[in-house]
Amino acid sequence: MGLMVESVRSQVRVAVVQRDVQGLVDLLVQGGWPEHTLQWIGDGLIDALAADAAGARDLARRCVEELRGRDWIGDAELADTLEARLGTGPWPMLRPLPVDLEELSSILEGDPAHNGGRIDLTSGEVWPRAAIEYAEETGELDPEEEDDRWLPVWCQGSRDGYRDMEAFIALLDDEGLASRLERAIAGRGAFRRFKDVLWDLLEPLDSWHAFSDERSRGRARAWLADEGYTPVPAS
Secondary structure: OHHHHHHHHHHHHHHHHOOOHHHHHHHHHOOOOOOOOHHHHHHHHHHHHHOOOOOHHHHHHHHHHHHHHHOOOOHHHHHHHHHHHHOOOOOOOOEEEOOOHHHHHHHHOOOHHHOOEEEEOOOOOEEEHHHHHHHHHOOOOOOOOOHHHEEEEOOOOOHHHHHHHHHHHHHOOOHHHHHHHHHHOOOOOHHHHHHHHHOOOHHHHHHHHHHHHHHHHHHHHHHHHHOOEEEOOOO
């Protein structure tokens, strides 16, 4: 069961990245709604609605209902966009920006020692601090360039990631595993010990990766909305 769910989850992500709207719709119609994938599904259905793909409207309404019911950070913003596409809600007053949410999340929730990064508002490209410094040293970027080209991104630290571990543990049906993980996240080194416990447990590990990715994707979306932007696919 775990391998099957992970396979469907991977297929959903591939369809979204490749903008294969009919492939995504067909996959979802056949029952492929793996847990912890609503953020990906919602992004794909925005594309499917724009392309007027057959069956997309019913799927989008279901996705809105599930996003509203779950109500994690970033779910409301995604549901609002889907409802606007469906014509059942107003368009969010946000500027479209082709940002890779995974890349943005890696800066927002990365190591604070790396000092964040910034987003190029002309292209949506996410620049980690190390890439910025290298580009300035090689002359690719001008350190004195106008500030209105860039949106600064500062690392938010590991607090949200720790809360994700607590929330994941609370969802587990296996009381023994939950107890081991609760002990693992107590004190310094919590993230390493948490992953050590899961390392040889394929199904819980896959579920954790999906859960963590879904939560961080939603937080990146919500952060963008707070800055006045909404993510859209690159042309």
